[in-house]
Amino acid sequence: MEDLKLKAITAEMNILSRSDGSVIISQGDSSCIVDVNGPIEVNSAANIDMNKAYVDVLYRPKCGIPGVNERYKEKTIKGLCESIILTTLYPKTQINFQIQEMDDSSGIFACAINGCNIGLLNSGLEMKFNMAAVHCVLDETDEIIIDPDCIEEETLAFTRVQKPKRISGKYKADFTFVFESLKDSLISVHTNGSFSLQKYNEALKLSRQACRKIFDFYADLVKKCSVVYIKNSILEYI
């Protein structure tokens, strides 16, 4: 088996001045901007929940208007965010997520999920735990590749044709695993294509190892800026 590598991750928090939490994240060549606002007033009376906050997710594709694929991503991310935020702390409010897809060369879904987590860390909303998503594919020779770059045909990138979600030619299947930070257990999985159960378990095992690296990345990111915050607060105290 060839050496497995997780793509380089770059992220910057607080890039949008008007949002509570915002981040630009790029994993390899996939990048997106996530914008978190909350807790804010619920925009429609039907969504008011007396016991917990209402989570709203808007996923903007790179071009054209949102379609079924985007709705699917929105729904999955909404479910994930509802489970990681302590929503019961913010009753009768709304938490808004906006994801702007910027570059998609495979794994944009995992990138968006990781972006949401960093956005939440930046927004200061109370969370139960962190989440990290890892994307991997199964190629035609039954080898698992973690975090591949560009699995789409190049010509499709220019036009607005709704990308066929079926896996073509070179790859058999793709997986997106989402893990939580407490026990590294699986909280969401999205698969596409056909694969054997053994390969699924193998991919899961590898992804679990990869997710640790992403959690370390979160920790470094928070550590880097919290040092400055603590310094400032000590100076104020003196």
Next chain:
Amino acid sequence: MKETILSNNERVFVEKSIEEVLRIDKRQLTEFRNLGIFFGKKYGSVLVSLGDTRVFANVSCEVNIPKTTRPNEGTVFINVEMSNEKMSESCIVTTRILERTIRDSRCIDLESLCIIAEEKVWNLRVDVSILNNEGNVTDCACIAAVSALAHFKRPDCTTSGDGEFIIHKSSEKDLIPTVLHHYPICMTYALFKGKIPIADPTLLEERVTNAGLTLGINSYKEICSLHMTGVSLTSPFLIQKCSEMAAERAKHVVEFIKSTLEQDSIDREKSNVKGFKQSIILTNVTSNFCDEQSIDNNAEEISEVASNHDEIIVVSQEQKFKKIDENTISTTKWKDENEETSSSDSEIITLSQSNQEKSKVESMQIDSSDDEEKETIILN
């Protein structure tokens, strides 16, 4: 997102300081904020920042039927979306200004977008997404749309005589850049007291002012569009003065766009495209970078509990009972019954399910014993 209330104090403060030729962000009256243009990995996507205002624009193309009035010209469609709000008034205003500045000024060579006259033409779509509004969204959106159009390349087409055509992949034939005759740029001025124009207003200044002026102007000092908002007593000389200032600024902006495009094409030749990563300033405390990391395939440090929980295990019927036998529960009677009913050789169960089975078995065992009291205790 709900707009915050503008207090009278803020209003008076801004108005007074501008009368004294001072601005809240230490700028000169005719000074613009810093402009940043970052191109994406793929052709036609760009992230533009003007101060703290951020706009993302993307151009895509599609083959379409031309308009009957102009059968040999392609079409351009501009779509503006604001964050936080759906189809607001300012969104429609921005769309109209961009349409007038870019489409109606005919800066794009639409005839070159024709594939077969009266049948097939390219339709360009410009999606502008306003991510952060810190004032002067129009200028930022216009720069984003123009630079995205200038950066965009469409696939090549060859036509055979009988109305058929082939769209080539980028590996087969080089991509064709969009032809732009000129680069129209929007310049916004906020008017105070009807006579003091300030360039590139921030959100606070935009809200305090009672009139605004947006000029679409290109580097040849040609005015492409003019848009005025609010009510104010002004003189025609003021508009002339503004247009002269705008023309000067437009030249600089166009030069900046062209130099960024050049830098991008040099990077592409060297296949050293950074994409949107370059917009991230790594020296900031809020940013972090982590290089490619290899994953150790053989590491076994993960907690066993979690891994056992999630994995899906295929257990054949025989293996299943073996497992149960290992747990030293003898249920021969039940096993026989089950074998009669089950037809499939194997089924997918998770480990937690198998645990459930086990508990079932235990309860079965208890059933066989006659002592009723014991049964209730264990079941509870």
